[in-house]
Amino acid sequence: MQSVNNSKVRKLTQLSFFTVIAVTIFSIEAALPLLSPVQGIKLGLANIVTLVLLQYYTPSEVFLVLLARILLASLLNGQMMTLLYSLSGGIFCYLIMLLVNRLLRGKYIYITSILGGVFHNIGQILMALVLIPSGGILVYVPLLMISGILAGLFTGLCAHFFHKKMGAWMKRLQQE
Amino acid sequence: MEEKKRAVVLGVLIGILLIGSLAAYFWIQNSAKKKEGSCIAKIYQNGELLEEINLSEVEAKYQKKFQDSKGGYNTIEVRNGEIGVVSADCPDQLCKKQGFTSLSSNPIVCLPHRFSIEITNQEGEEEWDAVSE
Numbered sequence: 038m039q040s041v042n043n044s045k046v047r048k049l050t051q052l053s054f055f056t057v058i059a060v061t062i063f064s065i066e067a068a069l070p071l072l073s074p075v076q077g078i079k080l081g082l083a084n085i086v087t088l089v090l091l092q093y094y095t096p097s098e099v100f101l102v103l104l105a106r107i108l109l110a111s112l113l114n115g116q117m118m119t120l121l122y123s124l125s126g127g128i129f130c131y132l133i134m135l136l137v138n139r140l141l142r143g144k145y146i147y148i149t150s151i152l153g154g155v156f157h158n159i160g161q162i163l164m165a166l167v168l169i170p171s172g173g174i175l176v177y178v179p180l181l182m183i184s185g186i187l188a189g190l191f192t193g194l195c196a197h198f199f200h201k202k203m204g205a206w207m208k209r210l211q212q213e
Numbered sequence: 214m215e216e217k218k219r220a221v222v223l224g225v226l227i228g229i230l231l232i233g234s235l236a237a238y239f240w241i242q243n244s245a246k247k248k249e250g251s252c253i254a255k256i257y258q259n260g261e262l263l264e265e266i267n268l269s270e271v272e273a274k275y276q277k278k279f280q281d282s283k284g285g286y287n288t289i290e291v292r293n294g295e296i297g298v299v300s301a302d303c304p305d306q307l308c309k310k311q312g313f314t315s316l317s318s319n320p321i322v323c324l325p326h327r328f329s330i331e332i333t334n335q336e337g338e339e340e341w342d343a344v345s346e
Contacts, residue, residue: 076322115304148220172331173322176318176320178237179233182231183238186234
């Protein structure tokens, strides 16, 4: 009994730890000067956390961290709009990354990440279409696809290197 | 090894997406510039068309303020052939940064206020001589 409770608490603490990291990364990135006047062009560095967690935790646990991060980051940094867009982008990104990660058995994280970036932007475009029902937004699709690919590649490489250097540490964290 | 094959397939798909997007991007930029004739700006808020302005017929520049239901505002400036947002109270100010536009490839969008300006170019005088039925 004791040990089960302990491990639950431990797991919760670990996930909280990663949530805070993700929120911090997101907030710092949000504070930096924008790369482009187009809404939605960003690096999405917080996704590195999601990517790494996918390798070590169950899908529900990763999703929990994702939701918590989106909620907290939106509360801290923006308003209702931010929440809707982040949620939409985040969920699309998460679902495709879950699928691809499973297909690739955890290898080639940068491919998972690239698709995550693309689908994140697809999610945001869809939400934009819901909120601003005019076809004008669609001219941004090509740019957002390119941006999603490049950003995904970058974050994927970051996650890949993290996995390489800190993989052992992550495993120990889990098993303690 | 199975994963490698899948990775390659996905990689190819991504490559196609990338090339396609680049092509689409340049095509959009290009095709918007070629058009001549009158330039109509359409102003949307919450999905409703609020106003249509023929930019080519604008003589003196003027400004107009648009407010949304929550009190947020976007002030636009209309000039001959151009339109843009000059001030707004949205947190990201991206709409202002988008500057002035006269192209359908570059709409001005303020996501927090669900406000957008789209440009449609109409061809110059081009009457059909006859239509057969």
